[in-house]
Amino acid sequence: MNNIICIAGPTASGKTALAVELAKELNGEVVSCDSMQVYKRMDIGTAKPTREEMQGIPHHMIDVAEPEEDFSVSRYCEMAAPIVDDILSRGKTAVIAGGTGLYMDSLIRGNAFAPFPSTGVRERLEHQADAEGMEAMLSRLRSVDPEAAARLHLSDRKRILRALEVFLETGETITDHNRRTQTIPPRYRPLWLGLDFADRAQLYRRIDARVGLMLEMGLVKEIQDLLASGIPAKATSLQAIGYKEFVAALNGEGTLEEAADQVRQSSRRYAKRQLTWFRRNQSIHWLTRSPGEEGEEIIARARQVLREFDN
Secondary structure (H helix, E strand, O other): OOOEEEEEOOOOOOHHHHHHHHHHHOOEEEEEOOOOOOEOOOOOOOOOOOHHHHOOOOEEOOOOEOOOOOOOHHHHHHHHHHHHHHHHHOOOEEEEEEOOHHHHHHHHHOOOOOOOOOOOHHHHHHHHHHHHOHHHHHHHHHHHOHHHHHHOOOOOHHHHHHHHHHHHHHOOOHHHHHHHHOOOOOOOOOEEEEEEEOOHHHHHHHHHHHHHHHHHHOHHHHHHHHHHOOOOOOOHHHHOOOOHHHHHHHOOOOOHHHHHHHHHHHHHHHHHHHHHHHHOOOOEEEEEEOOOOOHHHHHHHHHHHHHHHHO
8 A cells, every 4th residue: 555545525525534533543644735725824715724633643735835926736746745755764654635636646646747947938928818818828728739728717827828838848738748647657556535425415515614614713814914915816825715705805896795605606616626536536435425424434434445455
C-alpha cells in the first residue's frame, strides 16, 4: 500500500473527520488537497479544520500561500510531494484528503507541469484576454486544442489561459500532454477511499448547514478583513465559492442573503462536479452513506476496506 491513503469526495462529505481518525489509527499525518485551504487568513470560507478537529494530528499544505498569490497545481505538487516523501521516510502513513481532484490526481501521478520561467507569455495572454474578451481566447484555444476548448467553460478564464500558455511555451497541447503522461507509471500507488451519499439531498442539507455555520462564525467579517488588507477583489483566492459571492454583495451587487443563497447553490453544483471527476477513478473504494448512517459507521467501513486491502 506504500502507506498512502487518498480520501476523496465532495465538499461537506466528512473527509476531514475520516482522515483524522485513520491518521490516528495508522500513525499517520494528513496532507490537505484543497486548492483554497492553501491560502492564509482564509479559514472560515475554506472550512479549514480547527485545532480541535485536528486532534493533534499534523496537517500539511494548509496556510502555505498569501491570498494575493496565484496558486497552481504545479506549485501544489512541487510543495506537497516532498512532504509525502518525508512522511513515508519516517515510517508513517500519508493520508491525503481533499476535494480538488486535479491536485490530487496530479500529485499521485507525479507529472504535473513544472512552473514556466517568466517569459512574458502569461502576462501577454492576460492582457489579450482583458482587451479581446474570453470568447476570443476560447476561440483561439479551439483552433489549436479543440478537445481542451470543448472541456472548458467560457467563465473558466484561468484554465483557458493556462492551456494557451502551455501550447505557446512547449508546442504541445495540454490535451496531448495529459494523454502522454497518463501512460507514465504513477509516482505513488495509494489506497483510494471515496465519500458519497445514497440520498443526494442529504449531502445538500449538509452543504446548506455548513454555509449557515460559516456565516455564524464570521465569514463576512473574514472577507471584509481580506479586502481591507488590500487583497484585490479579482485575486484568484477571492474567486472561490463562498468568497466571490459575498465580495459582490459587499460591492453593492445584491444582498448578503442573496449571496448566501448563491453560495449554497454554487456549492451544490460544485459537489456534483467533484463527484463526476472522482467517479472516473476506477480505483476508488466508495463509502456511500445511507440515510441515518452516522460518521462512526463510515469510519468502521473504511477500516474494513483497509483490512481487506492488506490481506
